[in-house]
Amino acid sequence: MVDPIISARGVDIFYDTKQALFDVDLDILPNKVTALIGPSGCGKSTFLRAINRMNDLIPSCRVSGSLTIDGQDIYDPAVDVVALRAQVGMVFQKPNPFPKSIFENVAYGLKIHKLSPSKSELQDRVEWSLQNAGLWNEVSDRLDQPGNSLSGGQQQRLCIARAIAVQPKVILMDEPCSALDPIATAVVEDLIDSLRKEYTIVIVTHSMQQAARISQRTAFFHLGTLVEFGDTKTIFTTPKDERTQNYITGRIG
């Protein structure tokens, strides 16, 4: 049995007095794509954002229970959040390149984490990241152009390149294809599949078909609880819980 890279035990999350997640136990296995699905407001994004402490930005948000990465408590006060986010990268729904050149977008994380001491090393790292994000061939001759001059799908792959540049262990993706057309979506999905050889990916998606296509494990959240978690094939063919069945088949529960 492979040890989980991320492990949640009894995780409760509150926004002020409102509880958004209830007693979540969930293990994320390395080199797998884990999809988090469920209706809006079910807590899946809240859980995703808890993994790299994006919720710290919301003063009213409080997390209790145990959430660890490689056995280390993510919420230990001694944890350096910037270092944590180098280990746990994030890609958002809307591509959000910095208002800088393509090169600078990818080099940014390497610079702030001081991961590339020499200029040539920095260039190598940027090229490697763009290669692995499947973008190099499209941008290699215009690295000095603004990141936001690219198409939506290219911008999203630029954000993925930026995330992998610092060689995180885990990449969190919050509906990364919802703003993309089907072709750009297919390119990103193909990329996700090749990235899982090196990284662990946790993805929130509203597309059941996407979850079924790209993930190996699927977690279904409903009203703040983790209802069912297991192999993607099982969740989408023979879910155990009626709430899961109702959700994935679009039935009124």
Next chain:
Amino acid sequence: MENTHIVKKFDKNLDKLKARILEMGELVLHQVEDATAMLGAFDPVEVDRILQLDLTVNGLHKEVHDRAELLITRRQPLAVDLRQTLAPINIAGELERIGDHAKSTAKRGRILCRSSTEETVLEMIRQMSTKVQEMLFDVLIAYTNDDIELAAKVRMQDKEVDTLNKNLVKSVINILDSQASGNSESLIQLTLVSRNFERIGDHACNIARYVHQISTGEDLKASI
């Protein structure tokens, strides 16, 4: 039994698919019944009518396929919905084969009418026919109501049909050995008809397995 879909048309699409299968099932059930009647009392007009039904059955088979294809394209069904969409394609195939066996039976009535038939053997055939009609009727009810217990009952009955078929073959061999009958052609034809009913029983069992699979996701054929 199940909750309805948010998209009401999804339920309508699935209902129509089911209705076409039941229509097909009812047709082939009559085909089997009517073909059996032709064994003892041949009527060329009636046999032609039974053979012609094949066109309607084939048309329905195609319609089931087209509807399922469109449903997959439009709704991308998952889990039980996907099984409710895919199973009809297979069930329609089984029903079409049953129709073919009914046709074959009706055609043999033409040959049987030329010579005297062995009444005891014919009676065994009628017994088999009654049994497989019962199985077919039950499996259609099981499909209508997602009733996996009734489907299990149908599967259990397959052995009875197999036994009837074996007994018939034995009886025919005995008669031929004792040379008590001069109508070997009709005996051989009846053996072939018996084989038709044995196959119909198998197809009814296959349908019963699909009924089980729709509700449970479990493929009984794979687990055997």
